[in-house]
Amino acid sequence: MSRQPYACGLDAAVDVMGGKWKARILWRLSEGTRRFGELRRDIPGISEKMLIQQLREMEAHGLVRREIHRQVPPKVEYSLTGFGASLNAALEPLGEWGHAHMERIAAAQESLEQERARPRGARP
Template identity: 50%
Template structure:
C-alpha cells in the first residue's frame, strides 16, 4: 500500500536520486558493456577513488539497478552488472547521451563562470 507522500515525489526526483552525482552515470555507461570487475571499472573511470567507486556501486546496488555477483573462487571474484531494472534505466538515459553528442560543439565552447582571480581580504577588526 502506498501513502500520499509516495505520490508527492515526482518520477524525475526518483531517477535523479538513483543516478545523481559525479560517477553514477559513468558507471552505468561502463556496465552497459557487460559485467565488470571492480578493478576494471576503476581503470575505465579515470580519477575515481576506490572509496567513492565502492560507495557508488553500493548505492546503485541498493537501488536495484546493479547486481553484485560473488564467485566462490580462490581468490574471490566479484562482478558487477546491470539488472533488468538497470537496463530499463540505461534505455531511458540513451536520449540524454544523444543530446550530449548532438550539442557537443556548443557545450564545449559555452562560457562557464570562473572564480575571481583573488578573494577579497578579510577585514581586520
Template identity: 60%
Template sequence: MALTRRPGADHCGIAAAMSVIDGKWKVSLLWELERSPRRRFGELRRLVPGVSEKVLAAQLRELEQDGIVHREVHEEVPPRVEYSLTPVGQRLNAALESLGEWGAKHLLPDSA
C-alpha cells in the same frame, strides 16, 4: 522491481530517476556495465579514470541498493566479485540514451 528509497524521490518520476543517477561517476559506470555484461571492480576502476576506489565502491553499493546493479561474489581464493546490470538498470540505460542524444544535439559543438 526495486525502487529507490531515497528521501524526496517519491513525489516525481524525474526526481526519483535523478536520485538514482546522482553521483559524478554513476552514469559512466552504467555505460561501462552496458558495454560488457559483467565487469570486475578493478576493470571498472580502470575504465572510469579519475574515480577513487572508495567512491567507486560507494557508488556501486548505492546502485546495488537501488536495484540497478547486481553484485555477484564467486567463492574462490582470492574472491572474485562481478557487477552487472539488472533488468531495471538496462531500462535506465535505455532512458539515458535519449538524454545523451539530446545533449549531443544541443550542447556539443558541430553535432547538428
C-alpha cells in the same frame, strides 16, 4: 520518519542517479559484466572509495547485481539488472543530446570557470 513521496518522476530518477559517476558506471556495465578492477580502469578519475560507494548505492537501488565467486583470490563481478538496463536505455537520448551539444556546453563551462576566477568587482 517516513519519506515524502516524489513530486514527479524526474525527482525519483534523479534520486537514483544522483552524482556524476553512476551514469558512467551504468554505461560501462551495459557492455557486459565487469570486475571491480576493470570498472576502475574504464572510468578515469574515479577513486576506489567512490567506486565502491557508488556500486553499493546502485546495488541497494536494484540497478546493479554483485556476484561473489568463492575462490582464492575472491572474484567479484558486477552486472546490470533489468531495472538498471531500463534506466540506461532511458539515459541514451540524454547522452545523444549531450554529444550533439558538447562544444557549446564546454564553451559555456569554460566561460563560467573564467567568471568564477575573476576577482569580485572586476570587469572583463
